[in-house]
Amino acid sequence: MKRFIKNRFLRILTRVIIGLLIFFSLVVLFILSPWGQNIIVTKAVSFIADKTGTEVSIDRLYLTFSGNLYLEGLYLEDEQQDTLVYSKDLEVSVALLPLIKGDKINVKSVDWDGLKANIHRPASSENFNYNFLIEAFASTDTTTANTSSTASPEIVIGKISFSNFDITYNDELLGMKASAVLGALDLEIDALDIEQMIYEIDELSIADSKIQYELSKALEASTNQTYNTQNEASILPTLSVEALKLKNVSLDYNAIPDRTEAKINIGNFRLELPTANLQE
Numbered sequence: 001m002k003r004f005i006k007n008r009f010l011r012i013l014t015r016v017i018i019g020l021l022i023f024f025s026l027v028v029l030f031i032l033s034p035w036g037q038n039i040i041v042t043k044a045v046s047f048i049a050d051k052t053g054t055e056v057s058i059d060r061l062y063l064t065f066s067g068n069l070y071l072e073g074l075y076l077e078d079e080q081q082d083t084l085v086y087s088k089d090l091e092v093s094v095a096l097l098p099l100i101k102g103d104k105i106n107v108k109s110v111d112w113d114g115l116k117a118n119i120h121r122p123a124s125s126e127n128f129n130y131n132f133l134i135e136a137f138a139s140t141d142t143t144t145a146n147t148s149s150t151a152s153p154e155i156v157i158g159k160i161s162f163s164n165f166d167i168t169y170n171d172e173l174l175g176m177k178a179s180a181v182l183g184a185l186d187l188e189i190d191a192l193d194i195e196q197m198i199y200e201i202d203e204l205s206i207a208d209s210k211i212q213y214e215l216s217k218a219l220e221a222s223t224n225q226t227y228n229t230q231n232e233a234s235i236l237p238t239l240s241v242e243a244l245k246l247k248n249v250s251l252d253y254n255a256i257p258d259r260t261e262a263k264i265n266i267g268n269f270r271l272e273l274p275t276a277n278l279q280e
Contacts, residue, residue: 088114
């Protein structure tokens with residue numbers, strides 16, 4: 001009788017495992033198939049467009065065989081029907097189990113090629129052109145949660161690779177304009193502790209990039225005072241960089257009210273900084 005019960009249990013367990021494997025395989029095939037991708041993209045685009053009331057389009061969105069999230073051809077416009085964000089290719093690898101448990105955010109890799117973003121705020125408004133996204137996806141739950149005793153999740157970041165970025169920022173209210181054209185950026189982080197401000201970077205490489213910044217209006221005294229007070233009370237970071245590499249990088253800085261101007265052009269630069277404890 002014991003042998004019969006044992007054999008029956010093993011047969012049932014085997015069937016359950018086989019059923020789960022078949023179900024998982026069908027889900028993977030659905031996600032990776034053109035038909036499944038079309039359904040996922042249609043649902044995602046419809047959801048965002050209904051929430052924001054603006055035009056949204058996605059060429060492809062799916063999970064790769066390695067479990068990475070892949071997004072191709074994302075287009076999102078603002079309420080004035082101008083381009084807010086266009087992303088060509090983005091692949092992100094995130095450890096799902098720690099994310100579900102909520103104790104760790106482990107971003108193993110980010111590979112992002114091609115980004116166009118336009119951030120703008122007119123002089124007559126307090127809101128930027130992306131505020132409608134925050135309002136659309138803001139939680140309607142007014143219950144106040146007590147998060148004083150909740151520890152922040154640990155953040156682990158592996159390898160980050162950005163290429164072909166073109167970002168513009170124009171704040172007419174404060175008279176601040178900036179643009180960044182990024183050819184290539186590669187970053188590998190060994191340790192990251194935001195609360196203690198400890199940053200250990202294995203390698204940071206930036207190439208074929210140009211940054212421009214212009215300030216046309218003087219900042220208010222209250223803003224400067226608050227900024228200085230916060231800086232005095234804050235903890236200064238501890239930084240270590242095994243290798244910082246810059247190649248064909250330029251910076252154009254112009255603060256008109258302060259009559260401060262700087263133009264920097266770097267051909268080749270390398271820095272090894274084992275430890276920089278700014279607090280001490």
